[in-house]
Amino acid sequence: MSIATSARTLSPQFLLRVSIIVALVTIALKTLAWWVTQSVGLLSDAMESLVNLASAAFGLLMVTIARRPADADHPYGHTKAEYFSSGFEGLCIFLAAAGILWAAVQRLFHPQPLEAVGMGLALSVVSSVLNGVLAWxxxxxxRQHRSIALEGDARHLITDVWTSVGVIVGVALVAATGWQWLDPAVAIGVALNILREGVALMWKSSQGLMDEALEPEVLDEITRTLETFKHPTIRFDHISSRRSGQRRFVDLHMHMPASWTLGRAAAVRASVEQALMSAVPGLRATIQLLPTNVETHSADEEDLI
Known part of the structure; x- marks a missing residue:
């Protein structure tokens, strides 16, 4: 079994627990790096790791809630809980960016020399390697579990790694050139970069909460599956879809001859539903049966198959 295959089999809950532990370790390493160097760039890197910790903890809570089965109050399940994780992470990023900008501006007007740069950079490199491996x-x-909470945390960790690389290069340049203004300038760049990431996460979260349609490639797979059932006496229309965390939903009308018995029509519908759910993992298909010459509302040409 390859490393990538092994990684895909790990559960989101397990990896988020690991992410909490790694976040605590990297916070300790990056805080120590800031302490020995007094670099505001390394301080900004440590503050971003605090976001990693908060995001992993909240993400674990939301993933746990999302796994709850449907109940009387939530007949479609709790899968949308994962979108709150991305929104919360975006909010944490905004707060961290504000703190970084405040510290960086203060240092920009009151520069001071860095100390023990070699040790600080070594600590930062170790923490970046840990984050990079975990993010991958x-x-x-x-991707395997279609978990927006896990993927969002992973992408934030990847950004954190690139942020750390930028900070390391900036601090090394300060040590080499003596240009002390580079340190707060790098910190400001870090803040602006994570703000961009925060906006992207908030947008993705909002789209999920607003019942965004399935991905184009998934819709294409649904279309191909329905094409296999096309017949002069059978047609499909009014297809609509939405995403809810790991769950995927598709609703459509299936028209067939009015002369068919209910048993025959139900058997064909069951075959179509099974084919759709086999073709698209995590899909819940709802098909309304209608006679060939009956429409519930005017048909749109773009959703006919």
């Missing part, structure tokens, strides 16, 4: 594993698993 989480991204593989997040």
């Amino acid at each position: 594993v989480m991204l593989q698993s997040g």
